[in-house]
Amino acid sequence: xxxxxxxxxxxxxxxxxxxxxxxxxxxxxxxxxxxxxxxxxxxxxxxxxxxxxxxxxxxxxxxxxxxxxxxxxxxxxxxxxxxxxxxxxxxxxxxxxxxxxxxxxxxxxxxxxxxxxxxxxxxxxxxxxxxxxxxxxxxxxxxxxxxxxxxxxxxxxxxxxxxxxxxxxxxxxxxxxxxxxxxxxxxxxxxxxxxxxxxxxxxxxxxxxxxxxxxxxxxxxxxxxxxxxxxxxxxxxxxxxxxxxxxxxxxxxxxxxxxxxxxxxxxxxxxxxxxxxxxxxxxxxxxxxxxxxxxxxxxxxxxxxxxxxxxxxxxxxxxxxxxxxxxxxxxxxxxxxxxxxxxxxxxxxxxxxxxxxxxxxxxxxxxxxxxxxxxxxxxxxxxxxxxxxxxxxxxxxxxxxxxxxxxxxxxxxxxxxxxxxxxxxxxxxxxxxxxxxxxxxxxxxxxxxxxxxxxxxxxxxxxxx
Numbered sequence: 001x002x003x004x005x006x007x008x009x010x011x012x013x014x015x016x017x018x019x020x021x022x023x024x025x026x027x028x029x030x031x032x033x034x035x036x037x038x039x040x041x042x043x044x045x046x047x048x049x050x051x052x053x054x055x056x057x058x059x060x061x062x063x064x065x066x067x068x069x070x071x072x073x074x075x076x077x078x079x080x081x082x083x084x085x086x087x088x089x090x091x092x093x094x095x096x097x098x099x100x101x102x103x104x105x106x107x108x109x110x111x112x113x114x115x116x117x118x119x120x121x122x123x124x125x126x127x128x129x130x131x132x133x134x135x136x137x138x139x140x141x142x143x144x145x146x147x148x149x150x151x152x153x154x155x156x157x158x159x160x161x162x163x164x165x166x167x168x169x170x171x172x173x174x175x176x177x178x179x180x181x182x183x184x185x186x187x188x189x190x191x192x193x194x195x196x197x198x199x200x201x202x203x204x205x206x207x208x209x210x211x212x213x214x215x216x217x218x219x220x221x222x223x224x225x226x227x228x229x230x231x232x233x234x235x236x237x238x239x240x241x242x243x244x245x246x247x248x249x250x251x252x253x254x255x256x257x258x259x260x261x262x263x264x265x266x267x268x269x270x271x272x273x274x275x276x277x278x279x280x281x282x283x284x285x286x287x288x289x290x291x292x293x294x295x296x297x298x299x300x301x302x303x304x305x306x307x308x309x310x311x312x313x314x315x316x317x318x319x320x321x322x323x324x325x326x327x328x329x330x331x332x333x334x335x336x337x338x339x340x341x342x343x344x345x346x347x348x349x350x351x352x353x354x355x356x357x358x359x360x361x362x363x364x365x366x367x368x369x370x371x372x373x374x375x376x377x378x379x380x381x382x383x384x385x386x387x388x389x390x391x392x393x394x395x396x397x398x399x400x401x402x403x404x405x406x407x408x409x410x411x412x413x414x415x416x417x418x419x420x421x422x423x424x425x426x427x428x429x430x431x432x433x434x435x436x437x438x439x440x441x442x443x444x445x446x447x448x449x450x451x452x453x454x455x456x457x458x459x460x461x462x463x464x465x
Contacts, residue, residue, distance in 0.1 A: 012056040041065035060087035082123035153323040167193035175288040177317030180367035183288040199243030207249035225274020251291035334373040352387040
């Protein structure tokens, strides 16, 4: 007995040869399938409209019509059902016609048992893959879709409208806003809304890579183009061909890279580092920055022509302190998300906790709020998040109306975050927010510094501190 088929898959057999129908049905039942039989087109179509099948095996020539009639009904009422047609008069033309009509396969009579079993196995495996892809797509929509960007503020409502109107265009989009406002989430939502949603979404954190590596990361390189280039590498622009490339922290791009970016965004052509072959791509580019690029242009740090090229459509995300009315809905959204993932029964926030969150300035914006809610849900002991579940820097000076509660011990990482944040912040200020100099003074590499700044909400020197 073959173990390839999913257990007890349900099949519909359609043939006007009663003997063949019964013998094939008995043979398939012996291999663990649930089998229904129909001798006419009319009966088969009624069964398809009433019942659900994983696959159907249908004779091409029937007394009251042909297998194409059954195929058409199956495609209309349950397209997930794979239809295998069978005929004693198979030709190349018939096979092409069957595949064009949507049949999974065309089998030739007399059928060999092993041939039928393998064909059904292929059909059911494909059905499983399609179901998994549908499930994954639904999960992506839930995680990165527009509905995951919570907000009723008038500026957020307008932002949603613009996102929907430009999603299917090829226009370059620049997302601006302070650190933690959700620029990456907006970029992913635009991709999920677009007709490129089934193609790659590729993200590059420009500020996390040294200048010498960023160009190779974006455009690829050829073997021997520099020390360590032991083979050819495909860059992110090529990886995102047909999809969306998201360039975060674009304000950190060097002058040389800005020149190359300008050409790519105008012509969608480039050469890999050290290469001479021109590569053309169909890549939609979304960029983000928490810097004031107009000021950077005025200071000579950012090319004016590149700024005009990327600022075709500007989506500006407001800081959380300017959309206080959205804090309750955002907090509830994150609470439900964390509670579901952690398997905890948490109903919501008490009045004191919500009041404290709405009074706080949120320098880390939505990302900081998400981290605070996650911590409160995981460490809290009641079905409601209370004031004493929130970090002390949120509740300092806020009266506790709900009475004292037993202290909750912090993890070592949480206890060290405050001093670590202060040390990094002080060094950044001393070095004028120069990340290379800061990393060197702290004895860590630039990538490690960037990750720590992200985690501690220290990415943006503009408008945060």
